[in-house]
Amino acid sequence: MARVISVFLPTWPTDRLRRAAGDTAPPVEAPLILAGRDRNRRIVTVVDANAQALGLRVGMAVTKAQALVPGLVIEPADPKADAESLERLALWLLQRIAPIVAVDPPDGIVIDSTGADHLHGGEAAMLDALIGRLVMSGVTARAAIADSWGVAHALARYEADPVLIAMPGTCADRLSPLPLEALRLPPAIPAGLRDLGFARIGDLIGQPRAPLTRRFGPELCLRLDQALGAVAEPIEPIRPEELVSVRRVFAEPIAAAETIARYIGKLVATLCEALESRSLGARGLDLLCHRVDNRIETVRIGLARPVRDxxxxTRLLCDKIETIDPGFGIEVMTLTATLAEPLTEHQAVSHLIEASEPDLSGLIDTLANRVGARAIYRFAPVASDVPERSVCRIPALAEETGAGWPDHWPRPSRLLPRPEPIETMALLPDHPPNWFRWRGVRRRVCRADGPERIFGEWWKRDAELTAVRDYFRIEDDAGGRFWIFRAGDGEDMTTGSHCWFLHGVFG
Known part of the structure; x- marks a missing residue:
């Protein structure tokens, strides 16, 4: 079943202006409006959240807005720059979220996320990451995911706070309570429907279509059917000219896996020639298979380093042929390098004295495209005494960070995501416990070493000014070795709760 994300940017023009102005942007707390012209009148075209909270609205005369809000910041509207920036944002999402992304002007972006959610840890994680990146960039955004573009568009604008996931098969239930304007109709049609007594979209579902079509034209029923999934609404993906792309149109639709694999090889060869002419290598490829029923099957692969082999x-793409449902046949195939970086050929040097380092990028690419790029990583040390902050994940082939691992005290081979509370008994302040209970199992301590005192990082937050942890390495009667700590110094309650926690397991 298809899944579509609609991203709503309610204050996109003002957000874009603040981002473009940089250090010279108006203060965040200052109300900001954009002004344009309606014939001879100068009117408000966009208001930010602060201006809206003060009662300013789109369409209001600028002179009235100035009278209502002293100190109002007024900037000229620039719809062309807004549209161009929205396309650049869509391209940014194309490279990071899914292969099919399109602009939904004037204030949104639509993404066909069918089959792409597993690459991001599920739909919830995908939406959270998407909105989080936009918010961190200074862009106000809301997003919803549903079975159709129409439902996702409506939910993003009328219900998402800031994200909403509509379960598959719930289009009609989700649409019913929404206002008529949520169907993406010209303003005159909802106004006419209200004159007839219709207030919500649910009032239209089940009504005879012929009278509605005669009175309001075909657009009303078309939008309703598109939202309910009765009529397909294909998303035409954005493809800027700077992207390297190749396309193959078939005289007769193809469906056999062997035929698809053969033409993938031909497309890849042509694409690599185009990349070589620009001295580029691919870091990400999108294969779009356009079916005869207007559906698009997608395959996305990522690469750890620029490649044009x-x-x-071809091997990486063909490994995913089983995910392609050709339906009644594929009539067009498009292969695009959505991420490309400079790549120059180097002459091979014979290493008769020094052994060359093995190239692991091929193995990493194969694994990452099978289990997801998020699952392939390595650990790097971070300059911090607090154990859970002393390590971070970096890409498998990332350069060395230059930081070294601590070696003054042993560290467990497995550090828990967060310390888990344990029950225990110990003499304060410096003695290890005699026993402890973890996950319902009581264990008797045979050997112990410690304490190793670790202080909080006072420069990060006030709560860590006096925070103390005393760590012990212990071994139970079954030979298991654990890393536990007491929160506090064992004497002063202001240094911690004096509760015990298990933080790691030694191999």
Whole structure:
């Protein structure tokens, strides 16, 4: 079943203006409006959240807005720059979220996320990451995911706070309570429907279509059917000219896996030639298979390093042929390098004295495209004494950070995501416990070493000014070795709760 994300940017023009102005942007707390012209009148075209909270609205005369809000910041509207920036944002999402992304002007972006959620840890994680990145960039955003573009568009604008996931098969239930304007109709149609007594979309579902079509034209029923999934609404993906892309149109639709694999090889060879002419290598490829029923099947692969080796790229794409449902046949195939970086060929040097380092990028690419790029990583040390902050994940082939691992005290091979509370008994302040109970199992302590005192990082927050942890390495009667700590110094209650926690397990 198709899944579509609608991203709503309610204050996109003002957000774009603040981002473009940089250090010279108006203060965040200052109310900001954009002004345009309606014939001879100068009117408000966009208001930010602060201006809206003060009662300013789109369409209001600028002179009235100035009278209502002293100190109002007024900037000229620039719809062309807004549209161009929205396209650049859509391209940014194309490279990071899913292969099919399109602009939904004037204030939104639509994404066909069918089959892409597992690459991001599920739909909830995907939406949270998407909104989080936009908010961190200074862009106000809301997003919803549903079975159709129409439902996702409506929910993003009328219910999402800031994200909403509509379960599959709930289009009609989700649409019913929403206002008529949520159907993406010209303003005159909802106004006419209200004159007839219709207030919500649910009032239209089940009504005879012929009278509605005669009175309001075909657009009303078309939008309703598109939202309910009765009529397909294909999303035409954005493809800027700077992207390297190749396309193959078939005289007769193809469906066999062997035929698809053969043409993938031809497309890859052509794409690699185009990349070589620009001295580029692919970091991400999107294969779009346009079916005869207007559906698009997508395959996305990522690469750890820039690559333009036809055999390697073909193998990675063909590994995912089983995910392609050709339906009644594929009539167009498009292969695009959505991420490309400079790549120059180097002459191979014979290493007769020094052994060359093995190239692991091929293995990493294969694993990452099978289990997801988020699952392939390595750990790097971070300059911090607090154990859970002393390590971070970095890409598998990232450069060394330059930081070293601590070696003054042993550290467990497995550090728990967060310390888990344990029941225990110990003499204060410096003695290890005699026993402890973890996850319902009581264990007797045979050997112990410690304490190792770790202080809080006072420069990060006030609560860590006096925070103390005393860590012990202990071994139980079954040979298990654990890393536990007491929160506090064992004497002063202001240094911690004096509760015990298990934080790691030694191999």
């Amino acid at each position: 036809p055999a390697r790229l």
